[in-house]
Amino acid sequence: MVGSRFLDLFEVYRPRLLVTMADLLAHEGAKLHLRFRDAPRTSLKGVLVPDGQGGAVIDLSFGISVVDAVRDYDLTGSDFAPTDLTIEMLYLVEAKSAAMEASRTLNKRLQGARVAAEEQAFTDTLTGLKNRRATDHILGRLVRTGRDFALMHLDLDFFKEVNDSFGHAAGDYVLQQVARILVGETRKDDTAARVGGDEFVVIFVGVSDRHRLSDIADRIIARLERPIAYDGQKCRISGSIGITFSSGRADVDPADVMQEADLALYASKRGGRAQHRFYDPTMTQNAENDAPFGV
Structure with missing residues (x-):
């Protein structure tokens, strides 16, 4: 990335129509929504601060897209600072995913049991016909x-x-x-x-x-x-x-x-x-x- 132009690497999709450095500098302190132009087109969030020399420093974060980033870049716990709250968020996301999967499995079982019970209630056990x-x-x-x-x-x-x-x-x-x-x-x-x-x-x-x-x-x-x-x-x-x-x-x-x-x-x-x-x-x-x- 060294020597490349920022807007050649990143697409700013919110706010819209930020296509020059002047456009970026005009949005000092505003939250920027960006993504890589090349695959994987990981989404990021950023805040721009001018450096006083016609350039800027942009603080970037994966935000909630960190879940996709972990998958796309094979990130592990060692890729984050020990005090980074992102790790705790990832644990919560994993726990939520596990809970949702368990809930889906339970719902399928309950639905299957309900259908079986209804079918049994409407079936003559000797002949298999309706009752x-x-x-x-x-x-x-x-x-x-x-x-x-x-x-x-x-x-x-x-x-x-x-x-x-x-x-x-x-x-x-x-x-x-x-x-x-x-x-x-x-x-x-x-x-x-x-x-x-x-x-x-x-x-x-x-x-x-x-x-x-x-x-x-x-x-x-x-x-x-x-x-x-x-x-x-x-x-x-x-x-x-x-x-x-x-x-x-x-x-x-x-x-x-x-x-x-x-x-x-x-x-x-x-x-x-x-x-x-x-x-x-x-x-x-x-x-x-x-x-x-x-x-």
């Missing part, structure tokens, strides 16, 4: 956002006989196979859930085509009627299905949708099982007429 709580949450969200959906309520036929004949382990295995079948009939935005012992719900988002839902229901019923092998035994079940839609209504209540699918399901049961029915308003009227007096 009744998740179903209510999803239906409420769909209603709030105004998205159309179809709801399919499935109840297994003859499931009690499987438990009675082969034990609850066989029943659990059958439920897991049913879950696999339902997942195979859903898309990414759809939801398959176990809402009771042998009751399942499937929510099809944006689906309002009766023929499409009818085909899906027929495929599910056909697959359920295939014997399920367990421990050398053949477990035989079937399924009854009720279907309803949210579309075409001014106001949609999730509880009403579930009730409609339930009525359609039991119409399938009364019709001989292993079939599906779509909800229609006469089912509600029939249910009211069949209710005991006073209920």
